[in-house]
Structures are given as C-alpha cells and as structure tokens.
Amino acid sequence: MTGWNRDGRRHTDFPAAVRRQAQRELPAQCAECGATNCPLRLDHIRNTARGGNNTIDNAQWLCDTCHDRKTRREAAEGQAIRTAKRTRQPEPHPGLT
Numbered sequence: 001m002t003g004w005n006r007d008g009r010r011h012t013d014f015p016a017a018v019r020r021q022a023q024r025e026l027p028a029q030c031a032e033c034g035a036t037n038c039p040l041r042l043d044h045i046r047n048t049a050r051g052g053n054n055t056i057d058n059a060q061w062l063c064d065t066c067h068d069r070k071t072r073r074e075a076a077e078g079q080a081i082r083t084a085k086r087t088r089q090p091e092p093h094p095g096l097t
C-alpha cells in the first residue's frame with residue numbers, strides 16, 4: 001500500500017499479509033527495549049525512505065516509546081545530512097594558518 005503523509009512525504013506501509021505474518025512469527029515484544037505489556041507497532045528496520053522493503057525481513061515490533069525515538073533519530077539524521085551539505089565550508093588552506 002502506498003500513500004502520502006500529511007506533510008507530503010512518500011509513505012509506504014506493510015501489506016496486511018505481512019502484518020499477519022509478523023503477528024504469527026515475530027516475538028510479541030519491543031525489539032529495542034523488550035517490553036511486552038504495551039501496544040506494539042510494526043516498524044521498518046530499514047526506513048522505506050532509505051530503500052527498506054515492506055517485507056517480513058524488514059519488520060520488527062516496537063513499543064510507542066522506542067518507535068517515536070527511532071522516528072526522531074531518523075528525522076534528525078536526515079536533517080543533519082541536508083544541513084551538512086548546505087553549510088559545508090572548504091577546508092582552510094594549511095599555509096594560511
């Protein structure tokens with residue numbers, strides 16, 4: 001399934017068949033902190049924006065807390081890459097210092 005987030009970025013999600021497979025085959029606990037007694041969401045191990053697939057091999061359960069943290073981390077990394085490209089200055093000439 002392919003859709004668009006409200007912010008306009010391309011967003012893909014796991015098909016229902018993969019979600020059912022994950023419920024059967026993946027351990028029902030957060031892959032990061034190991035929590036079991038909380039709502040879990042199916043997460044892309046490799047973000048689809050970075051070429052991850054909507055397959056069971058790229059799926060893991062995360063609790064809301066870890067999912068939010070991962071989402072923020074990925075957003076921050078994307079921002080850092082763009083910022084670095086935009087603000088990168090040439091190295092000063094060694095003879096000038």
Ligand SMILES: [Zn+2]
Pocket residue numbers: 030031032033034035062063064065066067
């Ligand atoms: Zn967690």
